[in-house]
Amino acid sequence: MYEKDTITALATPLGKGGIGVVRVSGPLVELVAKEMVGELPKSRVAAYRNFLDAQGTVIDQGLVLYFKAPNSFTGEDVLELQGHGGPVVMNLVVARVLELGARLAKPGEFSERAFLNDKMDLSQAEAIADLIDSASSQAAKSALRSLQGEFSKKVNSIIKGLIELRVYVEASIDFPEEEIDFLDNPKIGEDLDTLVEKIDQLIEQAGQGALLREGVSIVLAGRPNAGKSSLMNCLTGQDTSIVTEIAGTTRDVVNELIHLEGVPVRLIDTAGLRKGNNPVEIEGVRRAEKEIALADYVLVVVDLNAHRLDLTAHIDELLATLPKVENYIVALNKADLWQPEHVSEKQVLVSAKTGKGVDDLRALIAEGIGLRVSSEGTFIARARHLDALQRGIQSLVRGQALFGNNTAGELLAEELRSCQQALGEITGEFTSDDLLGTIFASFCIGK
Amino acid sequence: MSEKHFDVIIVGGGHAGTEAALASARMGCRTLLLSQNIETLGQMSCNPAIGGIGKSHLVKEIDALGGAMALAADQAGIHFRTLNARKGPAVRATRAQSDRALYKAAIRSVLENQQNLYIIQQSVEDLVVTGDRVEGVVTQMGLHFYASAVVLTVGTFLGGVIHVGMEKQQGGRAGDAPSNRLASRLRELPFNVGRLKTGTPPRIDGKTVDYSELQAQPGDEPRPVMSYLSTGEEHPQQVSCFITHTSEKTHDIIRAGLDRSPLYTGEIDGVGPRYCPSIEDKVVRFADRSSHQIFIEPEGLKTHEIYPNGISTSLPYDVQLALVRSIKGFENAHITRPGYAIEYDFFEPRDLQSSLQTRHLAGLYFAGQINGTTGYEEAAAQGLLAGINAARQVQELTPWCPDRSEAYIGVLVDDLITLGTKEPYRMFTSRAEYRLVLRQDNADRRLTEQGHSMGLVDDRRWRLFSEKLSGIETLSEKLSKHWVQPGDDRVEAFTGKQLSREYNLLELLKRPEVEIKALLAALDMDNNNVAESEQVEIDVKYAGYIVRQQQEIDRVKSQQDLSIPSDLDYVAVAGLSNEVSQKLCAVRPETIGQAARISGVTPAAVSLLLIYLKRHKASAALKSA
Numbered sequence A: 001m002y003e004k005d006t007i008t009a010l011a012t013p014l015g016k017g018g019i020g021v022v023r024v025s026g027p028l029v030e031l032v033a034k035e036m037v038g039e040l041p042k043s044r045v046a047a048y049r050n051f052l053d054a055q056g057t058v059i060d061q062g063l064v065l066y067f068k069a070p071n072s073f074t075g076e077d078v079l080e081l082q083g084h085g086g087p088v089v090m091n092l093v094v095a096r097v098l099e100l101g102a103r104l105a106k107p108g109e110f111s112e113r114a115f116l117n118d119k120m121d122l123s124q125a126e127a128i129a130d131l132i133d134s135a136s137s138q139a140a141k142s143a144l145r146s147l148q149g150e151f152s153k154k155v156n157s158i159i160k161g162l163i164e165l166r167v168y169v170e171a172s173i174d175f176p177e178e179e180i181d182f183l184d185n186p187k188i189g190e191d192l193d194t195l196v197e198k199i200d201q202l203i204e205q206a207g208q209g210a211l212l213r214e215g216v217s218i219v220l221a222g223r224p225n226a227g228k229s230s231l232m233n234c235l236t237g238q239d240t241s242i243v244t245e246i247a248g249t250t251r252d253v254v255n256e257l258i259h260l261e262g263v264p265v266r267l268i269d270t271a272g273l274r275k276g277n278n279p280v281e282i283e284g285v286r287r288a289e290k291e292i293a294l295a296d297y298v299l300v301v302v303d304l305n306a307h308r309l310d311l312t313a314h315i316d317e318l319l320a321t322l323p324k325v326e327n328y329i330v331a332l333n334k335a336d337l338w339q340p341e342h343v344s345e346k347q348v349l350v351s352a353k354t355g356k357g358v359d360d361l362r363a364l365i366a367e368g369i370g371l372r373v374s375s376e377g378t379f380i381a382r383a384r385h386l387d388a389l390q391r392g393i394q395s396l397v398r399g400q401a402l403f404g405n406n407t408a409g410e411l412l413a414e415e416l417r418s419c420q421q422a423l424g425e426i427t428g429e430f431t432s433d434d435l436l437g438t439i440f441a442s443f444c445i446g447k
Numbered sequence B: 001m002s003e004k005h006f007d008v009i010i011v012g013g014g015h016a017g018t019e020a021a022l023a024s025a026r027m028g029c030r031t032l033l034l035s036q037n038i039e040t041l042g043q044m045s046c047n048p049a050i051g052g053i054g055k056s057h058l059v060k061e062i063d064a065l066g067g068a069m070a071l072a073a074d075q076a077g078i079h080f081r082t083l084n085a086r087k088g089p090a091v092r093a094t095r096a097q098s099d100r101a102l103y104k105a106a107i108r109s110v111l112e113n114q115q116n117l118y119i120i121q122q123s124v125e126d127l128v129v130t131g132d133r134v135e136g137v138v139t140q141m142g143l144h145f146y147a148s149a150v151v152l153t154v155g156t157f158l159g160g161v162i163h164v165g166m167e168k169q170q171g172g173r174a175g176d177a178p179s180n181r182l183a184s185r186l187r188e189l190p191f192n193v194g195r196l197k198t199g200t201p202p203r204i205d206g207k208t209v210d211y212s213e214l215q216a217q218p219g220d221e222p223r224p225v226m227s228y229l230s231t232g233e234e235h236p237q238q239v240s241c242f243i244t245h246t247s248e249k250t251h252d253i254i255r256a257g258l259d260r261s262p263l264y265t266g267e268i269d270g271v272g273p274r275y276c277p278s279i280e281d282k283v284v285r286f287a288d289r290s291s292h293q294i295f296i297e298p299e300g301l302k303t304h305e306i307y308p309n310g311i312s313t314s315l316p317y318d319v320q321l322a323l324v325r326s327i328k329g330f331e332n333a334h335i336t337r338p339g340y341a342i343e344y345d346f347f348e349p350r351d352l353q354s355s356l357q358t359r360h361l362a363g364l365y366f367a368g369q370i371n372g373t374t375g376y377e378e379a380a381a382q383g384l385l386a387g388i389n390a391a392r393q394v395q396e397l398t399p400w401c402p403d404r405s406e407a408y409i410g411v412l413v414d415d416l417i418t419l420g421t422k423e424p425y426r427m428f429t430s431r432a433e434y435r436l437v438l439r440q441d442n443a444d445r446r447l448t449e450q451g452h453s454m455g456l457v458d459d460r461r462w463r464l465f466s467e468k469l470s471g472i473e474t475l476s477e478k479l480s481k482h483w484v485q486p487g488d489d490r491v492e493a494f495t496g497k498q499l500s501r502e503y504n505l506l507e508l509l510k511r512p513e514v515e516i517k518a519l520l521a522a523l524d525m526d527n528n529n530v531a532e533s534e535q536v537e538i539d540v541k542y543a544g545y546i547v548r549q550q551q552e553i554d555r556v557k558s559q560q561d562l563s564i565p566s567d568l569d570y571v572a573v574a575g576l577s578n579e580v581s582q583k584l585c586a587v588r589p590e591t592i593g594q595a596a597r598i599s600g601v602t603p604a605a606v607s608l609l610l611i612y613l614k615r616h617k618a619s620a621a622l623k624s625a
């Protein structure tokens, strides 16, 4: 037989609101079943159950199916959890399975195991090879997408911090006769704490769990009369905001909660941005700017009709004022009156008046805030990355307990190594030779 | 048997060659050791010290397998230290400054007294090759010797070029002729040859050194030993080392001499080690440092020569003299031997199998510096392994290749044959991912049993080892059955607060603040075998980590055990990118585990390989049925 660890993954591509299947294969299946649905169901008999998290809270409900080895797809014990909570919820299910000791399957790994365990005949070898090949290049692309922007910057700064720490700790072990006592530096302890904090924050921010609990906030911003309030009403399906043809209608901040793919999204309508001289409007603009600074995302609303001639310049001007460079979507409104030839990424044609394009706008928002999933999509890639961060921080927290105890230098080093191994799954391997190279570049070492 | 036919021939009597010859002979093979000069058997080409971080781990493994290096270091050691004494046991290391002459004598005496071993002073100039097999060697006098396995361990001698300033001359090391015939013959064979470089400092007459202002560094007490068989009684008289520093003036002199440095004028193309930089390198690369540390190490008890560790250089003699004299204590120093750099041939280690047999010629093994390593210990470890596998080949047994989780020897060989090397490779503990398991204190527990079954370990060592094992067992048994109660102040003196319940002593030892030595003393329990109680303590204190590393080892092991045929056609493996199949072709990994460690080989590529192998095996089975 082949590797003995337990793997899990979302087995079906997740569409909007559809059914998602989380598959688990390997020796931990029984444990996963007992922990998450209370018992190991009878083999091949579907049962309707609650899926529980570590605290016993219900994550989702759905069908659970158990296939006893060797009579399963992979030839190992297999558990399938079918839920309908949408991608975020299904991902919480996966996260719970991981917590119980499984690891995320490599692309194509279920099929690979099936093949290696004689569950497929030899003629399928080529097909499996193709599958692994295409699934892993797809996964690589998704991983790249997950790694864009802020997330990547933060991950890289964490890795950099970790390497710096390791350089000190390993140098103190392999070069004890140098004149620098690497571990005597109190900065090391502080750096370790900072690193833990940074990873913690990143997990919190990037975590889909946080998304589910707290939702995201999206501010509608743009020039007066662009149609912000009209779009707000379209998205909420209510007459939340006052709409008139007078530029400068909205003065105060208007709030409404909607649900996108099961995730709470707070929409915030604001005053149109311009330099007015009416004190009420000036105050409205000030509040709008404050909301823009605080929001997770900005939905930039543009009046196509008013900017037929200078559309690109107008959009650039608006984007330049945004605080978070990455987190925006542009709604090209009043598309019923005029349409540009070219619509770029992160832009969508919409008409608040006719309702045309509003579904596209919803989809773009969902994708933009990371709720949309294509087979091995950004979402899963992000889950992989979070899993790695999670394992990394566990090692560091153990390392914190060891720091200051000089006789445990090699144990601290071991925790840092495990952490690097975990984070290496995100950014690529960092070998012991790379580490030695960094040590030699940083210190004058050697006799 | 004729005087011409042997089971195994070893070429070269350095650190690799001597361990190879001894291992092969211990295993019962009729072994011939050919070396240029019998007087230089076991010679230390560079600094007079054995051991150090990562290196003593290798020495203790050699010792656990019955090798000579540790015992010789104990007989020649004139200054012993435990490095990282304040850190945990996994990274503690032992170093022995050695009397060069005593070391050589110790090695020579082991060689001369080894059964089955024949030594002849001859320089080898050619190999006898038939087809793709090596069958023997030819020496400078035209003598032919035959054997089914030949181990080459010729160190820095192949095409050796010695540099001092802009002067260069051919040589294998100062005072020895290079092996140019053999080098050009090897270049005709299908090996990939590269050039590396290393260097050594000038030696100084100790009578001309003023020690009065220098800081003395005595050896450690209690004095550590290198071999498990040693007690410390075999150590000769002990002496101190001293520490001094370079000054700004030294650095100015060096900078002014760089225009005549072979390193900085492009005379040397061989790559030198980053961790053993020459003093000119240190001054150029770390220009902000105003001073560098120098250890003054005695060369021996019967000589005044000293080895100033830290000023390896290939600057011209006049610059060497000026720079030496700018150093505190060396104001009137007399240089007895100038420092130099040496360039030499080495062979791409990725062309080797994990047995150290070359892929291109069956029966030919490479060990030591010629595989791109540096250091006596690294050389000796490879020599031992090559000697073992040459003997096993003769005995028609499968090769013995310890893996990364068993021994530093395994890490060393796996790194070399999987990753290759761009600079002289030295061992560091950070290269071992299973560092907590691979300790110098448990080398015997990891290897002696295997050594015994291969015929490498003599009766005395086996008896001592078996006693140690049962001692460890008895002691932990005893501790697990000895219970202490809350309120027992002999114990609570350690824990600092009242025990919450009844504890046995093994449980108590898990606490970082409880040390076995003090605990046994407080309870009036006898504790005279330190080696045994130390093992019990380490086992308990590291337990959690060891379990975790063991899990990682087991996971990797399932892949490590899946072997790949050596003639696999990687181009035919569906889905592998060109780049990956080229890398696999270059290394020809022996197992899936090794394949996965090649840089650039992705998990997906490993999956594709697995699927290919499975299909291949099944269709082969079909055909034969």
Ligand SMILES: Cc1cc2nc3c(=O)[nH]c(=O)nc-3n(C[C@H](O)[C@H](O)[C@H](O)COP(=O)(O)OP(=O)(O)OC[C@H]3O[C@@H](n4cnc5c(N)ncnc54)[C@H](O)[C@@H]3O)c2cc1C
Binding pocket: B011, B012, B013, B014, B015, B016, B017, B034, B035, B036, B037, B040, B041, B042, B043, B044, B045, B046, B047, B122, B123, B124, B125, B153, B154, B155, B156, B157, B172, B173, B176, B178, B179, B182, B198, B199, B200, B276, B340, B341, B342, B367, B368, B369, B370, B373, B374, B375, B376, B379, B380
């Ligand atoms: C100048 C210099 C500086 C060094 N600096 C360092 C250092 O700072 N740190 C460090 O760790 N290591 C250093 N070393 C390396 C260390 O000396 C070697 O790593 C170690 O000696 C290698 O052992 P070996 O057995 O492979 O080869 P060697 O010890 O070189 O032994 C080779 C043996 O082969 C014999 N031989 C050669 N050609 C033939 C032939 N054709 N036929 C028969 N016998 C032959 C030689 O006589 C010799 O006995 C240095 C070496 C030199 C020369």
Ligand SMILES: Nc1nc2c(ncn2[C@@H]2O[C@H](COP(=O)(O)OP(=O)(O)OP(=O)(O)O)[C@@H](O)[C@H]2O)c(=O)[nH]1
Binding pocket: A222, A223, A224, A225, A226, A227, A228, A229, A230, A231, A242, A243, A244, A245, A246, A247, A248, A249, A250, A251, A270, A271, A272, A273, A333, A334, A335, A336, A337, A350, A351, A352, A353, A354
């Ligand atoms: N033709 C057309 N008119 C629209 C569309 N969306 C909004 N309008 C009209 O544009 C005018 C301004 O709409 P609002 O929604 O009040 O605009 P706003 O951006 O909220 O304006 P302020 O609150 O004043 O900043 C109203 O007369 C809307 O009817 C659209 O898609 N097409």
Ligand SMILES: [Mg+2]
Binding pocket: A228, A229, A230, A241, A242, A243, A249, A250, A270, A272
């Ligand atoms: Mg409005």
